[in-house]
Amino acid sequence: MAAGSRFRAAAAWSSSLQSSRRAFSARTPSRRRLEFAASLRDFTPHEGTADVGETNLPPYLTSAQLDGAGRGVYMETYGCQMNVADTEVVRSVLQGAGYSHAASLSGADVVLLNTCAIRENAEAKIWARLRAIRAERRKEAAGWRARGGLRPTRTVVGLLGCMGERLKGRLLEEDQLVDVVCGPDAYRALPRLLAQARGGQPALDVALSLDETYADVAPVREGSDGISAFVSIMRGCNNMCSYCIVPHTRGRERSRPSSSISAEVAQLAAQGYREVTLLGQNVNSYADGDGGDGGALVAPSPTRDGFTPMVPPPKASLRFAGLLDTLSAAHPEVRFRFTSPHPKDFPDQLLEVIRDRPNACASLHIPAQSGSTAVLAAMRRGYSRETYMRLIERVREVLPGVAISSDFISGFCGETEADHAETLSLLEAVRFERAFMFAYSLREKTHAHRRLSDDVPEPVKQRRLREVIDTFNAGARASNEEEVGTVHHVLVEALSKKSDAEWAGRTEHGKRVVLPRRPLPQLQFGELLPPPLSRSVGAAAGGAATGGGGVARGGGGEA
Structure with missing residues (x-):
């Protein structure tokens, strides 16, 4: 099937399914309705999809096809803190569907980019990254062919977040850089979309919701600092x-x-x-x-x-x-x-x-x-x-x-x-x-x-x-x-990026502070201490810890 036909079929399928979702959402609380189940209406001709043949609709997906079966998912997150939180929601949804976490692009079965569309420069970075991923996929496929075989599974590339709704046509049809486009309100549908993409069909859902908040999804915080x-x-x-x-x-x-x-x-x-x-x-x-x-x-x-x-x-x-x-x-x-x-x-x-x-x-x-x-x-x-x-x-x-x-x-x-x-x-x-x-x-x-x-x-x-x-x-x-000479409670978050001999943290005002480790070698991440700020460097502040008495364990209420 030509790329254009494939995209139009996917878009029509998505449009009909989104219409039924909106109607159902308007009269049924989100906690009580099925998350994203196709109904008989979605498999029968009706107004709005008369130009789409039944053979172009995605095939029926069994539970086995929806199961991630341990496939590894590698994710990259761009943009605001909300996208970071959304990535944690996506991890939870996919983990519940049987997918696993992949630490790197190499060897991942699924690659997902959670994107930002607020400025042109942000989108330009995503386009460049998608082209680099396509080149990497082609290189990897060539390597498998050179060794006399095919890669055991085809890598599925998906674009999530704000760019999806804006650029779905170009992403799926013109540039063909991705297999899946999923908007911020459709993350529950990802298991279906990924299964559809593995079957060779472009997968699309960018419907906006009037009530989706993912309130019942427990975020999976991979790589969290625990602080x-x-x-x-x-x-x-x-x-x-x-x-x-x-x-x-x-x-x-x-x-x-x-x-x-x-x-x-x-x-x-x-x-x-x-x-x-x-x-x-x-x-x-x-x-x-x-x-x-x-x-x-x-x-x-x-x-x-x-x-x-x-x-x-x-x-x-x-x-x-x-x-x-x-x-x-x-x-x-x-x-x-x-x-x-x-x-x-x-x-x-x-x-x-x-x-x-x-x-x-x-x-x-x-x-x-x-x-x-x-x-x-x-x-x-x-x-x-x-x-x-x-x-x-x-x-x-x-x-x-x-x-x-x-x-x-x-x-x-x-x-x-x-x-x-x-x-x-x-x-x-x-x-x-x-x-x-x-x-x-x-x-x-x-x-x-x-x-x-x-x-x-x-x-x-x-x-x-x-x-x-x-x-x-x-x-x-x-x-x-x-601020030099004043005292603030600093939440110690990590070692300084510039030196392992320094702690890095933030004050209650959000100012970044670096502290020498030497006076407090037993300090742990997540502890609070009140050092006097000794000097200022541009938009960051430097602090000096004086002795162990400044450590305030459990002192978050004093910040």
């Missing part, structure tokens, strides 16, 4: 910022039941983890909407005055502030962080929880994106420069000494030199501890792609980006210099 863990608490985004592809690749917001989050965190604490980062595309808009524990849907709105949400927050029995309060109170030995938030969802209640819970890290990511009110309006961020600055002032009023990080985009549609200057002045005024700074990259399907003009020349974008980075670095260096 820090990510816990996904919600998925999707309702903000619809004009530059952002995420709502189109990950769908609408939906939150995990708080009971399942509490159970996962309790298990991590019992296993000795010392730090948990709560994750979501818009993590502080978390809303437990099932009336958890019988609670009424009366939790107050999280939106601050002066901010305008694109979609009104749903009714809920528990908001993010309540969740963080509950978790941090239940596990005082565990430090809690969260990312990635939106500025609109920082009510005073949340700030007060962080103030009152020593193990809720006073390190807040508050993405500004621009310092210009005009650009913020074009970005559809829902706030002005003045509103953002009032939030920063309130955060520092409630949390003296708080560390604030941010995101910035240089060269967005219509940005003038005056707009750029306002971004530089905001950087100077706030002096962020950390920042993620990028030149604007136009993404298809976004509001900006449809309605705005990417009219800032690339050289101008790059020059403005350099100026943003330089301005940030100047403020961060000054901030770190002011």
